[in-house]
Amino acid sequence: MTLWLAIPLSILIIGGSLFSVLAALGLLRLPDVYTRMHAASKAGTVGSGLLLIAAGLGSQDAAILVRALAGFCFFILTAPVSAHLLARAAHISRVPLDAASVRDDYAREEKGRG
Amino acid sequence: MMTRLVILVLFTLVWAAVTGSFTPLNLAFGLVLSGLALFLIRENVQPSRIAIRPFKALALILLFFRELALSAFRVAILVTRPRMNLKPGIFAFPLTVDRDFEITLLANLITLTPGTLSVDVSEDRRVLYVHALDCADPEATIRDIANGFEAKILEAFR
Numbered sequence: 698m699t700l701w702l703a704i705p706l707s708i709l710i711i712g713g714s715l716f717s718v719l720a721a722l723g724l725l726r727l728p729d730v731y732t733r734m735h736a737a738s739k740a741g742t743v744g745s746g747l748l749l750i751a752a753g754l755g756s757q758d759a760a761i762l763v764r765a766l767a768g769f770c771f772f773i774l775t776a777p778v779s780a781h782l783l784a785r786a787a788h789i790s791r792v793p794l795d796a797a798s799v800r801d802d803y804a805r806e807e808k809g810r811g
Numbered sequence: 812m813m814t815r816l817v818i819l820v821l822f823t824l825v826w827a828a829v830t831g832s833f834t835p836l837n838l839a840f841g842l843v844l845s846g847l848a849l850f851l852i853r854e855n856v857q858p859s860r861i862a863i864r865p866f867k868a869l870a871l872i873l874l875f876f877r878e879l880a881l882s883a884f885r886v887a888i889l890v891t892r893p894r895m896n897l898k899p900g901i902f903a904f905p906l907t908v909d910r911d912f913e914i915t916l917l918a919n920l921i922t923l924t925p926g927t928l929s930v931d932v933s934e935d936r937r938v939l940y941v942h943a944l945d946c947a948d949p950e951a952t953i954r955d956i957a958n959g960f961e962a963k964i965l966e967a968f969r
Contacts, residue, residue, distance in 0.1 A: 716883055723890040731942045732899050735928055736886050742923065743883035760831030767828045773879075777922035777929070784930045784942060788901075799947065800900030803930055803940040 698757075706755050713747030716740045729795035730787045738780035742772055819845050867967035874963060875920055882925035889944070900946030901930060904939040904953055906961075913964055914939070920960045927952065 698706075723736025746769045753765025794801055819842070826841030827833050889895060904921075908914055918929035918939060926944040933940070943952055 716887065719887040719890055723886055726890050726895065728897065729899075731901075731928065731930075732897060732944060734942075735926070735944055736890060738922055738928065739879070739882045740886045740890075743879060763828045764831050767825065773923070774919070777919040780922055781918060781929050781931075784928060788930060794901070795897070795899060797897050798899045798901075800902055800949065802903040803901040 698755075702754070702757075706751055709747050709751035709754070713744050713751060716744030716747065718744075720744055728797065730792055731784055731794060734780045734784050738776050742776045745772060815849065819849060822848060862968065864967050867963065871960075871963045871967050874959070875923070878920075878924040882923065885925045897944060898947045899942065899944055900949070901940055901942045902946060902949035902953070903933075904941050904956060906932075906937055906939055907957065908961060908964055909936060913968060917956075917960055917964055920964075921956060924960070927956070 717740070720736050720740035723740060724733050727733045727736055749765045749769045749772070753762035756762065756765075788803060822845030823838060823841040826844055827838055830837060830841075906914060906917075908917055914932060914936060918932065921927050921929045921939070921941055928942040930940045930942050932938070941952075941956075943949065946952075
């Protein structure tokens with residue numbers, strides 16, 4: 698592996714790992730399920746995306762790179778859906794928002810549905 | 812018919828990409844699988860006239876990746892701060908887009924952008940409920956989304 702491939706690869710791997718760690722830290726530190734979904738969906742997507750691209754480039758094999766990119770696309774398509782479903786399920790089962798929350802327009806909609 | 816054909820070709824290409832082989836035999840196998848998959852979801856694929864402007868769609872994709880990077884950085888900075896000053900909340904976003912795929916697209920884009928997360932869409936499909944990490948000024952966030960992603964979606968698909 699040449700240096701010109703190794704340097705960007707290392708940056709991608711370190712960046713991906715960093716975002717994954719920060720996503721995990723966010724899950725620990727943020728106060729309620731809704732704010733936690735923010736960390737999981739955003740930093741998690743970027744972290745695993747960077748790692749997938751690094752794996753694809755590192756293999757130096759077009760077939761594996763295409764597969765890694767397809768995986769990245771699927772991740773981008775599915776991560777927001779799972780975050781949205783978890784948040785929605787939590788709200789419907791009346792998991793309260795953190796005490797610091799300032800507003801909840803969704804509560805009205807749910808009341809309307811009975 | 813056109814829509815189904817495009818989906819069929821797209822599915823076949825995705826299959827070839829995922830299996831990592833573009834040989835004629837594998838493409839033919841992918842075509843058969845795509846046909847089966849399309850047959851299974853035939854109720855959900857309603858042929859509709861969707862006009863796509865390629866350059867505007869590309870601009871939307873570029874905007875999305877920029878926002879995704881920004882949002883990951885914002886979450887990263889937020890969780891490493893010793894005191895997180897959060898004012899979270901759920902606000903209602905009045906939708907201008909009304910077709911299902913546009914609402915889905917907008918909801919996904921909102922979830923992957925800084926500080927916002929789609930929670931649900933109202934039954935009449937007029938309001939999107941969005942959770943924000945900083946809900947101190949929801950009017951500004953609503954303006955940002957309406958003038959940013961929603962405007963771009965309208966440009967790209969109308």
